[in-house]
Amino acid sequence: xxxxxxxxxxxxxxxALRGVDLSVEMGEIxxxxxxxGAGKSTLLMSICGAPRAGRGxxxxxxxxxxxxxxxxxxxxxxxxxxxxxxxxxxxxxxxNLLVGATPLEDGQREEDLQRVFALFPTLKDRQxxxxxxxxxGEQQMLAIGRALMGRPRLLLLDEPSLGLAPRLVQRIxxxxxxxxxxxxxxxxxxxQNAYHALRLAHRGYVMANGRIVLxxxxxxxLANREVRxxxxxxGV
Amino acid sequence: MSFSxxxxxxADLFKDAALAALMALILALPxxxxxxxxxxxxxxxxxxxDWVGIGVAGVFLGRLVLVYASSFWPPSxxxxxxxxxxxxxxxxxxxxxxxxxxxxxxxxxxxxFSSRYVIDVATGLLIYIMLGWGLNxxxxxxxxxxxGYVAFYxxxxxxxxxxxxxxxxxxxxxxxxxxxxxxxxxxxxxFPVLRLRGDYLxxxxxxxxxxxxxxxxxxxxxxxxxxxxxxxxxPSFFGLPFKPTTGEHEISAFHQAFGLEFSGLHRVIFxxxxxxxxxxxxxxxxxxxxxxxxxxxxxxLREDEIASRSLGxxxxxxxxxxxxxxxxxxxxxxxxxxTRQGFISPESFTFxxxxxxxxxxxxxxxxxxxxxxxxxxxxxxxxxxxxxxEEFRMLVFGAAMxxxxxxxxxxxLANREPTxxxxRRDRRGGEPR
Ligand SMILES: Nc1ncnc2c1ncn2[C@@H]1O[C@H](COP(=O)(O)OP(=O)(O)OP(=O)(O)O)[C@@H](O)[C@H]1O
Ligand SMILES: [Mg+2]
Numbered sequence: 001x002x003x004x005x006x007x008x009x010x011x012x013x014x015x016a017l018r019g020v021d022l023s024v025e026m027g028e029i030x031x032x033x034x035x036x037g038a039g040k041s042t043l044l045m046s047i048c049g050a051p052r053a054g055r056g057x058x059x060x061x062x063x064x065x066x067x068x069x070x071x072x073x074x075x076x077x078x079x080x081x082x083x084x085x086x087x088x089x090x091x092x093x094x095x096n097l098l099v100g101a102t103p104l105e106d107g108q109r110e111e112d113l114q115r116v117f118a119l120f121p122t123l124k125d126r127q128x129x130x131x132x133x134x135x136x137g138e139q140q141m142l143a144i145g146r147a148l149m150g151r152p153r154l155l156l157l158d159e160p161s162l163g164l165a166p167r168l169v170q171r172i173x174x175x176x177x178x179x180x181x182x183x184x185x186x187x188x189x190x191x192q193n194a195y196h197a198l199r200l201a202h203r204g205y206v207m208a209n210g211r212i213v214l215x216x217x218x219x220x221x222l223a224n225r226e227v228r229x230x231x232x233x234x235g236v
Numbered sequence: 237m238s239f240s241x242x243x244x245x246x247a248d249l250f251k252d253a254a255l256a257a258l259m260a261l262i263l264a265l266p267x268x269x270x271x272x273x274x275x276x277x278x279x280x281x282x283x284x285x286d287w288v289g290i291g292v293a294g295v296f297l298g299r300l301v302l303v304y305a306s307s308f309w310p311p312s313x314x315x316x317x318x319x320x321x322x323x324x325x326x327x328x329x330x331x332x333x334x335x336x337x338x339x340x341x342x343x344x345x346x347x348x349f350s351s352r353y354v355i356d357v358a359t360g361l362l363i364y365i366m367l368g369w370g371l372n373x374x375x376x377x378x379x380x381x382x383x384g385y386v387a388f389y390x391x392x393x394x395x396x397x398x399x400x401x402x403x404x405x406x407x408x409x410x411x412x413x414x415x416x417x418x419x420x421x422x423x424x425x426x427f428p429v430l431r432l433r434g435d436y437l438x439x440x441x442x443x444x445x446x447x448x449x450x451x452x453x454x455x456x457x458x459x460x461x462x463x464x465x466x467x468x469x470x471p472s473f474f475g476l477p478f479k480p481t482t483g484e485h486e487i488s489a490f491h492q493a494f495g496l497e498f499s500g501l502h503r504v505i506f507x508x509x510x511x512x513x514x515x516x517x518x519x520x521x522x523x524x525x526x527x528x529x530x531x532x533x534x535x536x537l538r539e540d541e542i543a544s545r546s547l548g549x550x551x552x553x554x555x556x557x558x559x560x561x562x563x564x565x566x567x568x569x570x571x572x573x574x575t576r577q578g579f580i581s582p583e584s585f586t587f588x589x590x591x592x593x594x595x596x597x598x599x600x601x602x603x604x605x606x607x608x609x610x611x612x613x614x615x616x617x618x619x620x621x622x623x624x625x626e627e628f629r630m631l632v633f634g635a636a637m638x639x640x641x642x643x644x645x646x647x648x649l650a651n652r653e654p655t656x657x658x659x660r661r662d663r664r665g666g667e668p669r
Contacts, residue, residue: 074548
């Protein structure tokens, strides 16, 4: 339902994406792994239109969304958890979640809130606390919960395991799986933590220097010698 | 000024104090050292070098003591902890305080000590409170640093005056129109600065404020240029004017309708309640908006524009509404100002006004509604009470501001009650924002 065709993205003079092709089908968990600076975050951001693809097309449900402004894209059912969480630190947890409901015009807020609280009980206990005072793990949960408040069909996650203790990483990945399975949300996951990501995902892409260099079933990628050498060995 | 624990080297201490004294000397020599006095129609220059000497010595000693004392102050982190703990205890009383303030404001004209002077000062104060609340939407909530807010205040005042003078419309029609025009100006001026942030935004809005003032100054045919507009109609009490009447048989003025003796005070009191109403409307509107998606979108944009975009907020519309609504309230305050004064000229809308209003918002702790009231009271009443101090009024005023900002770097009542606990601070590393 999402597909990118020959997408090029420039950050000023920097040619960050050099012709990316990929697709994500309904109900899947797809992961994108790659080294620092490969262009993973840029790819995720450009799906949401900021920065816009300089060349190439982004299609969503058959519609060309390449040139739509971000808020229009989000309103079509794509949500993004940006790199580094970006919690609204001086607003309460509850307010953070409510901002997430922006793309919805009809107000099923209460129901959505309960759904998020069921997924992340700690957020319910801390709903009146300021976002900036949450722990790193709680902030990540808040960022995911906030994105879910818009009832997305596709969830884009940028390194949700960043800076979390191994046990929490495990928790977050379980939750992502639950979101995918129980709430029918398609997931596109960018990760450094290749092992966990590939274990979770159905399919994976490997990116290097702004290009997709490998793609396939997760199992195949996990077994792939190059992938093991570059992203798995010593890093598990 | 750094608040460090380490002992200070005496030589550095003296050097620092000497530097401060030198600065004081440079400033004081022309400002205090010379004084022009009128002597038989002519200006004569007298000197007051003794005053300069006292001032410079005072600064030297003061700086010495301040820097020395500051070496004993706890590091700023602990300072914040203390401030937050105090505020947490305080927040319970803040609501009670607000209630008492409101009661005082409602009853003020009928309290035993209130005179025409008191009501006049209170009315002036309420104008600034309203302006502070209006600008708070733009700066405190939406986080857009606007240094040209006075443009909307002026727009409201001139719109009101021109509509009332040229078209002979009543106050109750001109008032909303003035607000509307100011709001439209806010949106128009908002467009070109949408992509600017922080200091760039501040500079451009500062420029807009000046442009509007210069237009008012030079568009002589319409605005009267530096002469301003006079004879602006006074408001009526829903059609009943405040004026002495001769005809006894029909009710044609306020005092007759209520069976009162005519008194010039009626209008003063009416104006007072009018601005109180306008200010309270501004406040309740803001408090309400804060709980609506639009208000949350403003705050989200202030906190993190990238995250806001990724959640589907339309930054353009959100910012424009902040500019527009903030400007509308500025315009309403301007219309009130025009009808109260009966005379307006560009001199009332200089950058100093913008700076004062911004100071009220910043001093109040960006985003805090009650903070605006406290800060406005300080900024407007302090110079009022300090009239005996004559030319040192502004000096004391400046010193008071510096002290307040040193004491509460985030404003008197930093926005929102934090639910932060003290022991968490260390783990999160430094001051959570
Ligand atoms: N706003 C920007 N302005 C200029 N260059 C940028 C910008 N954002 C990213 N880049 C550049 O684009 C390239 C890709 O960056 P990107 O953030 O997409 O990498 P990444 O794969 O997400 O890396 P990481 O794993 O470290 O997050 C890098 O060379 C980076 O320096
Ligand atoms: Mg990245």
